[in-house]
Amino acid sequence: MNITLISTATYPSDQGIRTISSVLKSQKHKVKIIFLAFTENYSKFYPQQVLNQIINLSKNSDLIGINSFASTAPRAIQVINKLKPLNIPIVWGGIHATISPEQCINHCDIVCVGEAEETIIELTQAIQKNKSINKIPNLWVKQNNKIIKNPVRPLIDNLDSLPPVDYDIQDHYILEKNKITKFKEQHLDGQIFFLTGRGCPYGCAYCSNDQLNKLYEGKRKQILRWHSPDYIINEIINLKKRFKTLSYFDIRDDTFSMRPTEQIKQFCKQYKEKVNMRFKCLTDPHTVSNEKIKALVDAGCTDVIIGIQGIEKVNKEIYHRNQTDAQVLNAAKIVNKYKDKLAVMYDVITTNPYEKPEDIINMIRLLQEIPKPYFLSVNNLVFFTSTPLYCKAKEDGIIKKHEDSASNLNYWDRASHIRLKNKNMYLNLILNLMRGSATNSRFGPMPNKLINYLLKPQRIQRNLRNPTLTKTVLIAVGFSDNIREKILKPTYRALPLSFKTWYDKIRYRV
Ligand code: B12
Numbered sequence: 001m002n003i004t005l006i007s008t009a010t011y012p013s014d015q016g017i018r019t020i021s022s023v024l025k026s027q028k029h030k031v032k033i034i035f036l037a038f039t040e041n042y043s044k045f046y047p048q049q050v051l052n053q054i055i056n057l058s059k060n061s062d063l064i065g066i067n068s069f070a071s072t073a074p075r076a077i078q079v080i081n082k083l084k085p086l087n088i089p090i091v092w093g094g095i096h097a098t099i100s101p102e103q104c105i106n107h108c109d110i111v112c113v114g115e116a117e118e119t120i121i122e123l124t125q126a127i128q129k130n131k132s133i134n135k136i137p138n139l140w141v142k143q144n145n146k147i148i149k150n151p152v153r154p155l156i157d158n159l160d161s162l163p164p165v166d167y168d169i170q171d172h173y174i175l176e177k178n179k180i181t182k183f184k185e186q187h188l189d190g191q192i193f194f195l196t197g198r199g200c201p202y203g204c205a206y207c208s209n210d211q212l213n214k215l216y217e218g219k220r221k222q223i224l225r226w227h228s229p230d231y232i233i234n235e236i237i238n239l240k241k242r243f244k245t246l247s248y249f250d251i252r253d254d255t256f257s258m259r260p261t262e263q264i265k266q267f268c269k270q271y272k273e274k275v276n277m278r279f280k281c282l283t284d285p286h287t288v289s290n291e292k293i294k295a296l297v298d299a300g301c302t303d304v305i306i307g308i309q310g311i312e313k314v315n316k317e318i319y320h321r322n323q324t325d326a327q328v329l330n331a332a333k334i335v336n337k338y339k340d341k342l343a344v345m346y347d348v349i350t351t352n353p354y355e356k357p358e359d360i361i362n363m364i365r366l367l368q369e370i371p372k373p374y375f376l377s378v379n380n381l382v383f384f385t386s387t388p389l390y391c392k393a394k395e396d397g398i399i400k401k402h403e404d405s406a407s408n409l410n411y412w413d414r415a416s417h418i419r420l421k422n423k424n425m426y427l428n429l430i431l432n433l434m435r436g437s438a439t440n441s442r443f444g445p446m447p448n449k450l451i452n453y454l455l456k457p458q459r460i461q462r463n464l465r466n467p468t469l470t471k472t473v474l475i476a477v478g479f480s481d482n483i484r485e486k487i488l489k490p491t492y493r494a495l496p497l498s499f500k501t502w503y504d505k506i507r508y509r510v
Pocket of ligand 1: 010115209
């Protein structure tokens, strides 16, 4: 069959759609992928000429597949509506379809919930043999205004049984400067996002993983699964051979350090011997250990991101994240030992309307305690549909209409997030302004002394009571965000890869 897969994700390293493509190719289907990535803005719609190009590329297909995040769902709908007159079966899959099939089925007659490797094969077989698709596990099907909801099949047991992710770029297209062009190596921008496992056992209240855990409850004891170190190293070696301009791998497992120590050591040993290229990964305070970090740094890990998210009380009571402040400080102490070789970024969540002023103050105090240097990433809370936190906020009247969930806002648009939540604006602004490099004397653009000055109890009280000054500063913040996103970022993107590689090496270092 001729199959067109369309990714509306923000970056073209979308591993989900690439895996689906590989599985289809292993059954001898002809597959093309169109990456409709708008890196600068994920809530943007596609212009008419792009939609026409999508039609041209898809019109001879026997099946079209599309995926989206929650935030890119509106533009997935835009594409689906444009493609409907072709009368080709369209299936909508990916994380948003998995979490919110009720929404997706209103716009697309076939929705795939959960892992799709086996489902997509069954779907192609049914279409080829002109058989009914109504009983295929994982599929929701709309027929004559009736919705058939099939349960999900069990999760894939052995991830190593999957073919390597599809990086045959001759079959791929990408949206660039409002035009779809043939995919070239340069579009990877020197990096590949790579997952070495699937699933997360934590189930934090703001995260889609909680939904996945519930979806697969009883289907498998452990939702967390890993590829073997041998499998990953082989894939990474092949990608490195294929793409000469790669400068690093970005391992994006939710928590890479959750792997047992022995596996990390095995992976690191092989990575150092056979790959020998810098890489990045994500960790969390719970699973960081000196042994693991030592092995990672020795193998060439130059950057880790550690998710703090909230202070102990907020993590436990609001995010259902079992993490203590002592664990944060302990992990920070460990990674700081490697500060000459390892750049550390901490993730925190702000503009949570359930936080009390003292929670935000305690968050800032905790950040001040963490040994420097580090880079602070301040992320504004988005209530993703169906997550426990979303349901709670809906029940509590915090989310009255869809826009209140903040999922329409770009995540860099700090001023809009702070304004939308309209709670503890003064303190959330201070925390947002702390984003950036943290040294002994400053946090982002703010000197440490200034933070202490701004956190004087009377000043806090005054500004929380009367947010006029905060609102004025937010206008300036919004303005500078716009300059960064509309002028600085596109300029940066146009710079040669060699500069970006150099800059990337130094930017999180202080
Ligand atoms: C890598 C990653 C990124 C990368 C690259 C993403 C990209 N390609 O654009 C980066 C770092 C850029 C990124 C950014 C963001 N991300 Co992100 N990211 C991930 C991550 C860690 C892995 C995704 C992945 O590859 N999974 C592995 C593959 C195999 O799984 P999968 O994609 O679900 O695919 C399977 C099925 O869904 C299905 N499927 C997938 N595609 C298709 C297509 C068809 C046709 C079919 C039938 C089936 C199907 O089959 C696949 C195989 O079984 C996930 C978390 C996770 N562990 O999944 C978060 C995740 C996708 N990210 C998320 C978010 C929110 C973001 C941001 C929007 C952050 C924010 N707060 O705003 C930003 C966007 C920033 C920007 N500048 O625009 C959320 C999405 C939640 C939601 N409901 O939409 C996730 C799920 C994290 C979470 N746990 O909540 N992300």
